[in-house]
Amino acid sequence: MSEIQNTTNHADLAEVFNNDEARVDWHDETLWWIRSKRDVAVNKISNWEVLRETASQIKHNVLSNLNNYLQQFEGNAIANGIIVHWAADATEHNQIVLSILRKHSIGQMVKSKSMLTEECHLNDFLEVNGINVIDSDLGERIVQLAKEMPSHIVLPCIHKKKEEIGELFHQHLGTPAGNADPQFLTETARQHLRDTFLTRRAALTGVNFAIAETGEFVVCTNEGNADMGAHLADVHIASMGIEKIIPERKHLGVFLRLLTRSATGQPITTYSSHFKRPNKGKEMHIIIVDNGRSIQLGREDFRNSLKCIRCGACMNTCPVYRRSGGHSYHNAISGPIGSILAPNLDMEKYADLPFASTLCGSCTNVCPVKIDIHQQLYKWRQVIVKNGYVPAAKTASMKIMDWTLSSPTAYHTAGKAGRLVLKYAPFMVNNKLNPWYKHRDMPEPPKESFGEWYKKNRK
Amino acid sequence: MKVGLFIPCYVDQFYPGAAIACLQLLEKLGVDVVYPKNQTCCGQPMANSGFEHLTGGCNDLFIKNFSEFDYVVGPSGSCVLHLKEHLHNNDNPEIATTLSNKLYEFTSFLTDVLKVKSLPARFPHKVGVHQSCHGQRGLHLSQMTELVAPEFSKPGSLLNMVKDIELVHLNRKDECCGFGGTFCVAEEAVSSKMGKDRVEDHLHNGAEYITGVDMSCLMHMEGILHRQGSKVKVLHIAEILNGE
Amino acid sequence: MTSREKILSAVKTNQPELATLPDVDFLLQEDIDVPEKFIASLTTIGGQVIMVEDHDAIKAFIAENFKHPSRKITTVSELVDVAEYIEDNSANPHSLENVDYAIIQADLAIAENGAIWVSEDKIRTRVLPFITQHLAVIVRREDIVPTMHQAYNKIGSNDYGFATFIAGPSKTADIEQSLVLGAHGARSMTVFLIN
Numbered sequence: 001m002s003e004i005q006n007t008t009n010h011a012d013l014a015e016v017f018n019n020d021e022a023r024v025d026w027h028d029e030t031l032w033w034i035r036s037k038r039d040v041a042v043n044k045i046s047n048w049e050v051l052r053e054t055a056s057q058i059k060h061n062v063l064s065n066l067n068n069y070l071q072q073f074e075g076n077a078i079a080n081g082i083i084v085h086w087a088a089d090a091t092e093h094n095q096i097v098l099s100i101l102r103k104h105s106i107g108q109m110v111k112s113k114s115m116l117t118e119e120c121h122l123n124d125f126l127e128v129n130g131i132n133v134i135d136s137d138l139g140e141r142i143v144q145l146a147k148e149m150p151s152h153i154v155l156p157c158i159h160k161k162k163e164e165i166g167e168l169f170h171q172h173l174g175t176p177a178g179n180a181d182p183q184f185l186t187e188t189a190r191q192h193l194r195d196t197f198l199t200r201r202a203a204l205t206g207v208n209f210a211i212a213e214t215g216e217f218v219v220c221t222n223e224g225n226a227d228m229g230a231h232l233a234d235v236h237i238a239s240m241g242i243e244k245i246i247p248e249r250k251h252l253g254v255f256l257r258l259l260t261r262s263a264t265g266q267p268i269t270t271y272s273s274h275f276k277r278p279n280k281g282k283e284m285h286i287i288i289v290d291n292g293r294s295i296q297l298g299r300e301d302f303r304n305s306l307k308c309i310r311c312g313a314c315m316n317t318c319p320v321y322r323r324s325g326g327h328s329y330h331n332a333i334s335g336p337i338g339s340i341l342a343p344n345l346d347m348e349k350y351a352d353l354p355f356a357s358t359l360c361g362s363c364t365n366v367c368p369v370k371i372d373i374h375q376q377l378y379k380w381r382q383v384i385v386k387n388g389y390v391p392a393a394k395t396a397s398m399k400i401m402d403w404t405l406s407s408p409t410a411y412h413t414a415g416k417a418g419r420l421v422l423k424y425a426p427f428m429v430n431n432k433l434n435p436w437y438k439h440r441d442m443p444e445p446p447k448e449s450f451g452e453w454y455k456k457n458r459k
Numbered sequence: 460m461k462v463g464l465f466i467p468c469y470v471d472q473f474y475p476g477a478a479i480a481c482l483q484l485l486e487k488l489g490v491d492v493v494y495p496k497n498q499t500c501c502g503q504p505m506a507n508s509g510f511e512h513l514t515g516g517c518n519d520l521f522i523k524n525f526s527e528f529d530y531v532v533g534p535s536g537s538c539v540l541h542l543k544e545h546l547h548n549n550d551n552p553e554i555a556t557t558l559s560n561k562l563y564e565f566t567s568f569l570t571d572v573l574k575v576k577s578l579p580a581r582f583p584h585k586v587g588v589h590q591s592c593h594g595q596r597g598l599h600l601s602q603m604t605e606l607v608a609p610e611f612s613k614p615g616s617l618l619n620m621v622k623d624i625e626l627v628h629l630n631r632k633d634e635c636c637g638f639g640g641t642f643c644v645a646e647e648a649v650s651s652k653m654g655k656d657r658v659e660d661h662l663h664n665g666a667e668y669i670t671g672v673d674m675s676c677l678m679h680m681e682g683i684l685h686r687q688g689s690k691v692k693v694l695h696i697a698e699i700l701n702g703e
Numbered sequence: 704m705t706s707r708e709k710i711l712s713a714v715k716t717n718q719p720e721l722a723t724l725p726d727v728d729f730l731l732q733e734d735i736d737v738p739e740k741f742i743a744s745l746t747t748i749g750g751q752v753i754m755v756e757d758h759d760a761i762k763a764f765i766a767e768n769f770k771h772p773s774r775k776i777t778t779v780s781e782l783v784d785v786a787e788y789i790e791d792n793s794a795n796p797h798s799l800e801n802v803d804y805a806i807i808q809a810d811l812a813i814a815e816n817g818a819i820w821v822s823e824d825k826i827r828t829r830v831l832p833f834i835t836q837h838l839a840v841i842v843r844r845e846d847i848v849p850t851m852h853q854a855y856n857k858i859g860s861n862d863y864g865f866a867t868f869i870a871g872p873s874k875t876a877d878i879e880q881s882l883v884l885g886a887h888g889a890r891s892m893t894v895f896l897i898n
Contacts, residue, residue: 010646011645011646011647011648011649014646014648014649015647015648017648018648018649018652021652024652028656030879030880032631033880034880039604039605042607043607045607046607047730048607049606049607049608050730051730054725054727054730057722057724057725058724058725058727060719060722061721061722061723061724061725063718063719063722064718064719064720064721064722065718065721065722066714066718067711067714067715067718070710070711070714071711086705086706086707086710087706088706088709088710092706136887137877138875138877138878138886139875139877142877142878155876155877155880156877157877157878158880161879162878162879162881165878182878182879182881182883183881183883185878186875186877186878186883186885186886187883187885189886190885190886190887193887194800194887197887198797198800214860222873222874222875222876222886223873223874223875223886223887223888224833224873224886224887224888224889225886225887227829227830227833227867227888228830228833228834228887228888231796231828231829231830231833231834232796232797232830232834242710242714247724249855249858249860250727250852250855250856251727252851252855253727253730253850253851253852253854253855254727254730254851254852256851256868257815257850257851264876266748266870267744267747267748267815267816267817267818267870268813268816268817268818268851268868268870269870270748270869270870270871270872270873270874270888271833271867271868271869271870271873271888272818272867272868272870273865273866273867273868274863274865274866274867275865276862276863276864276865276866277864277865278864279792279829279864279865280792288710290706290709290710290713290714294710294713294714294717295713295717297713297714297717297718298713298716298717300719303717303719317605319634319635319637319653320637320646320649320653323649323652323653323656324648324649355508355509355642355645355646356646356649357639357642358592358635358637358638358639358640358642358650358653359507359592359593359639360592360596360635360639361592361593361596361597362592362596362603362605362633362635364596365596365603365605365606366605378506378507381507381508381509382509382510382511382512384509385508385509385510385512386509386512390509394508395510398505398508398510398513399513401504401505402505402510402513402514402516402517403516404499405468405499405500405502405505405516405517406499406515406516406517406519406520407499407516408496408497408498408499408520411468411499411500434644435643435644435647436643436644436647436682438647438651439647439651439654439655439682439683439686440651440654440679440682440683440685440686441681441682441685441686442682443473443474443678443681443682445473446472446473446474446475446476448475449471449472449475450466450470450471450474450475450478450479450494451466451471451494451496452475453475453478453479454482454494454496455496458482458494
């Protein structure tokens with residue numbers, strides 16, 4: 001699978017996306033429709049805000065006691081007959097998967113949706129090592145055929161039009177050219193993947209929730225692909241980040257009520273499967289992955305990002321995401337939540353992401369676990385600047401601005417001299433060719449400022 | 460009651476009419492208002508760009524200009540929110556906290572402190588209300604569509620006191636306009652697309668004027684309206700509330 | 704140091720001060736008209752509800768409606784004369800690849816979202832409700848609870864190797880958000896609601 005080259009940043013990628021305005025409108029409307037469905041669903045739950053607060057507090061407790069919960073989960077899972085592995089980073093995670101497959105001489109694996117394996121670039125790694133991987137979630141399968149990354153954590157191919165998907169299926173699965181009917185294409189994928197499910201001896205799934213109290217884990221899908229893969233294979237591997245822990249089974253009641261209503265506006269996913277013990281004669285593995293999460297846990301301002309349950313609501317509501325597309329974030333997890341997670345992994349590479357926001361705050365309001373996403377975007381900006389990951393020209397212009405705005409004399413001089421040049425105006429900072437003018441006119445300069453008017457007309 | 464009028468830099472320089480309307484309406488309502496002439500900027504443009512550490516000068520100046528007042532009122536949800544969240548003084552933390560507690564966005568000062576029940580204004584036009592994000596989601600000037608909570612709107616309740624005004628329904632009542640400070644140039648493509656879409660919602664629903672509590676959002680939308688040759692105008696809410 | 708030790712030690716060092724776990728039992732007090740809401744919820748998500756008096760009525764429905772040349776499997780002993788009966792978990796999951804109808808009994812059902820809960824002892828072979836082309840589930844009226852909170856309250860600390868909530872037919876909207884029923888799991892879900 002090819003990865004998006006980080007030769008550019010969010011603004012540049014977003015500009016390319018915006019070259020096709022009709023497509024931007026389509027993308028925006030599609031995601032807004034999901035946001036609207038979410039609104040309808042959550043408004044049916046009278047104590048929705050209480051649920052969000054409760055979920056947030058449960059997750060806060062999890063983060064504060066994670067060390068113990070992880071060990072409790074591990075102990076119970078082992079007692080249940082599950083084999084537990086620990087991976088400090090993506091490389092180790094991928095090696096563990098490979099070693100399990102090699103031990104069983106398995107060369108082909110079916111995989112259901114797991115954003116963690118996207119984060120670890122597992123597919124690329126396994127392909128290089130001669131393992132064939134087929135993604136079974138329809139959207140994931142489509143982006144896999146297109147050799148792209150998912151552009152959304154819940155809706156992997158939301159950026160693709162049905163005609164493009166029809167063409168992919170024509171090329172790869174032999175469907176008639178020009179057939180772009182979603183019903184037909186889904187049926188084709190069903191037949192194609194049914195064969196895959198029946199012939200793969202290993203299945204990898206993600207984990208939505210891992211329960212410390214019982215050592216079981218829950219996987220949620222609408223398609224049934226995780227279950228089809230896991231129950232038909234000899235070996236089930238489940239990959240989870242350390243933050244997927246919840247304390248007790250009854251807490252699932254809170255999270256399962258929130259998750260899908262936030263994600264798609266459905267009351268619950270079609271399947272919420274609880275895996276506690278391997279079937280007899282079969283193996284069940286859990287890989288517990290850190291990959292930077294314990295570092296994020298130590299960042300006081302950013303640790304709440306680990307509460308995320310991957311519903312994607314912040315993407316659907318984000319006016320920037322809707323008009324820039326998931327790929328413009330050049331990271332496995334896109335959108336607002338991706339923008340606060342990614343700088344923890346590589347501050348330089350993802351220095352642009354916290355700036356890809358107007359700080360409108362809608363993300364924070366839809367978040368089912370009340371992560372203060374837009375506040376964290378603001379805080380990441382401060383951290384990124386302090387660490388020197390901004391262009392020198394921007395720093396210089398900010399210093400001039402500071403000097404102008406800290407001194408009433410300088411401010412008034414600049415104002416008088418430059419109401420036409422507007423040297424100090426926020427939108428002129430970092431100005432090369434003044435991008436404002438491309439689609440917008442400047443305000444008409446008034447004869448006098450308010451300060452000047454006030455001097456003449458009062459006192 | 461002595462009120463300090465805080466006029467954000469871009470309002471001072473480009474939209475004196477909005478500032479004059481604020482001043483005049485407060486005076487009409489019997490408030491003793493003073494405009495300290497040495498004010499400049501709240502520091503938000505730098506802070507939102509990641510340079511909050513450079514805003515010390517702005518903070519000190521703001522404290523110097525406004526500490527003496529019983530209340531400080533500004534016609535911008537965004538600048539007020541920035542100060543409420545970030546105004547600080549390392550030598551005297553309390554002076555900053557006290558000041559930010561008596562700092563009010565213009566419409567909420569009218570509804571919450573003055574408890575205005577009627578206004579002598581008339582505005583016989585179709586008006587679209589832009590919910591500026593920082594005022595709405597930051598200062599809770601009106602209910603947010605994301606939450607399951609009762610409806611309310613401080614600016615809306617004031618506009619409803621205006622005679623003959625017709626507020627238009629919007630398809631997306633609280634979507635961001637895409638201004639976002641330096642975002643509007645750093646992310647030019649997305650920013651202007653957001654602005655175009657927001658303007659289109661108002662136009663589609665028949666607005667003759669677009670109003671709101673933040674001149675920066677209105678300036679953004681005005682830039683787009685003007686470029687499109689539209690006759691639709693933007694007005695700060697104070698200009699409508701202070702009308703006739 | 705193993706990765707396990709490294710991770711646990713980093714977590715211990717970096718985790719914040721212990722915060723209390725909130726009570727969730729207060730969420731058990733939700734008062735809704737349970738069976739009506741269940742029917743509405745399941746219908747909305749693409750399932751259908753058939754009201755029946757007893758197992759004979761179910762048999763009659765199956766004879767009338769599931770009659771195409773088909774393989775029917777049941778895990779419900781009362782239906783042994785209308786479908787192949789699986790009584791334990793010895794079946795090879797692959798042997799179920801050509802099942803057209805599976806009829807199972809739910810442990811409980813949830814009004815707020817139309818989901819039914821089945822644990823392994825009710826489905827015998829884990830893959831059964833997923834691999835079957837069509838799923839039928841028997842729900843007793845008294846087993847319907849208002850919300851997920853009451854569901855987990857009832858499930859309590861029951862032991863199971865595998866259990867799942869199933870809410871409607873398998874579905875996807877991955878292609879341009881067009882809802883298509885019958886992704887990889889069952890194409891339809893029928894609930895027999897016994898009074």
